[in-house]
Amino acid sequence: MKISARNQLPGTVRATTMGAVMAEVTVDVDAGAIVAAITRGSAESLELKVGDKVTVLIKATEVMIAK
Amino acid sequence: MKISARNQLPGTVRATTMGAVMAEVTVDVDAGAIVAAITRGSAESLELKVGDKVTVLIKATEVMIAK
Amino acid sequence: MKISARNQLPGTVRATTMGAVMAEVTVDVDAGAIVAAITRGSAESLELKVGDKVTVLIKATEVMIAK
Amino acid sequence: MKISARNQLPGTVRATTMGAVMAEVTVDVDAGAIVAAITRGSAESLELKVGDKVTVLIKATEVMIAK
Amino acid sequence: MKISARNQLPGTVRATTMGAVMAEVTVDVDAGAIVAAITRGSAESLELKVGDKVTVLIKATEVMIAK
Amino acid sequence: MKISARNQLPGTVRATTMGAVMAEVTVDVDAGAIVAAITRGSAESLELKVGDKVTVLIKATEVMIAK
Numbered sequence: 001m002k003i004s005a006r007n008q009l010p011g012t013v014r015a016t017t018m019g020a021v022m023a024e025v026t027v028d029v030d031a032g033a034i035v036a037a038i039t040r041g042s043a044e045s046l047e048l049k050v051g052d053k054v055t056v057l058i059k060a061t062e063v064m065i066a067k
Numbered sequence: 068m069k070i071s072a073r074n075q076l077p078g079t080v081r082a083t084t085m086g087a088v089m090a091e092v093t094v095d096v097d098a099g100a101i102v103a104a105i106t107r108g109s110a111e112s113l114e115l116k117v118g119d120k121v122t123v124l125i126k127a128t129e130v131m132i133a134k
Numbered sequence: 135m136k137i138s139a140r141n142q143l144p145g146t147v148r149a150t151t152m153g154a155v156m157a158e159v160t161v162d163v164d165a166g167a168i169v170a171a172i173t174r175g176s177a178e179s180l181e182l183k184v185g186d187k188v189t190v191l192i193k194a195t196e197v198m199i200a201k
Numbered sequence: 202m203k204i205s206a207r208n209q210l211p212g213t214v215r216a217t218t219m220g221a222v223m224a225e226v227t228v229d230v231d232a233g234a235i236v237a238a239i240t241r242g243s244a245e246s247l248e249l250k251v252g253d254k255v256t257v258l259i260k261a262t263e264v265m266i267a268k
Numbered sequence: 269m270k271i272s273a274r275n276q277l278p279g280t281v282r283a284t285t286m287g288a289v290m291a292e293v294t295v296d297v298d299a300g301a302i303v304a305a306i307t308r309g310s311a312e313s314l315e316l317k318v319g320d321k322v323t324v325l326i327k328a329t330e331v332m333i334a335k
Numbered sequence: 336m337k338i339s340a341r342n343q344l345p346g347t348v349r350a351t352t353m354g355a356v357m358a359e360v361t362v363d364v365d366a367g368a369i370v371a372a373i374t375r376g377s378a379e380s381l382e383l384k385v386g387d388k389v390t391v392l393i394k395a396t397e398v399m400i401a402k
Contacts, residue, residue: 165232
């Protein structure tokens with residue numbers, strides 16, 4: 001399965017924080033660290049834990065540029 | 068000025084494509100290339116051109132994880 | 135590969151419209167039709183065409199409720 | 202009042218989970234279940250509860266396609 | 269009908285630009301001007317034109333803070 | 336540094352609510368109050384507190400119109 005999200009970066013889960021509804025997942029990628037705020041349900045469904053090899057996905061319409 | 072967007076990656080503009088309303092900007096970062104779809108008005112306001120040193124900004128709530 | 139986007143609906147591409155930067159893709163799902171605005175580059179990369187079996191993905195943080 | 206969000210699916214609230222800041226709302230629609238992560242303030246303002254007839258709204262620019 | 273989007277600002281359409289897929293709509297609100305990038309299909313469905321009284325809607329999870 | 340987000344409104348922080356993962360920040364702007372749901376990490380990194388002068392940033396692709 002191929003997904004339309006233009007930005008897909010491979011990385012490794014460095015940390016996870018669980019809230020009641022949301023979860024924060026920090027992923028080490030080559031460019032540094034990327035923080036994702038996903039639902040706790042998603043994090044649990046993926047059984048995300050430190051050290052997991054994952055891919056970070058970001059839709060192009062969500063990316064901003066500063067100069 | 069400091070911005071709440073958790074993900075800020077430095078990079079260099081590799082390509083820009085202009086549409087009537089939207090613009091696509093490809094930025095080379097350490098992790099590879101990031102594609103941003105911003106308004107043409109934003110691209111023009113920033114005077115974005117190939118070779119520009121920029122920062123890519125992504126809000127944590129927009130990031131997904133695949134495993 | 136499993137993705138954190140909570141909402142994944144199977145469907146069939148009914149129509150595509152290409153712009154210079156963006157593409158609109160209409161997908162028939164059981165609940166009706168879902169319209170996606172993705173980059174033209176994504177649509178071309180996926181070689182999307184009418185009749186394709188696809189999955190519509192929507193991050194939970196992007197969903198609103200009206201009552 | 203008509204809203205620009207292209208995707209509007211009628212459904213019924215199946216479950217709600219409240220966090221300190223965010224709320225997760227699961228809505229049964231014809232295509233299956235849609236999960237929304239909205240602010241707790243929004244959920245309280247709408248007085249969302251199981252069984253409520255609601256409409257799920259999703260902006261086209263937030264929809265992705267996998268194939 | 270009440271919608272979960274936390275931010276709803278009344279305003280007047282000042283300008284519209286149509287692309288093949290997307291439309292840019294500039295709305296004068298009390299705080300200044302707000303620019304929306306919506307699909308051309310949405311703009312046509314709402315029959316948006318200069319001078320229209322509209323409401324700008326923004327989901328709280330899409331708002332960033334700079335300081 | 337100039338950012339591509341088209342909508343930038345100056346305001347004053349009126350309230351903050353902290354969850355385990357997310358934070359809600361209410362900012363008074365000329366048009367009324369804007370609510371932002373950002374990560375707790377962002378709120379802490381910016382040391383956001385009531386009375387702070389801030390700028391609210393919203394990407395044009397995240398704005399909807401109702402009429």
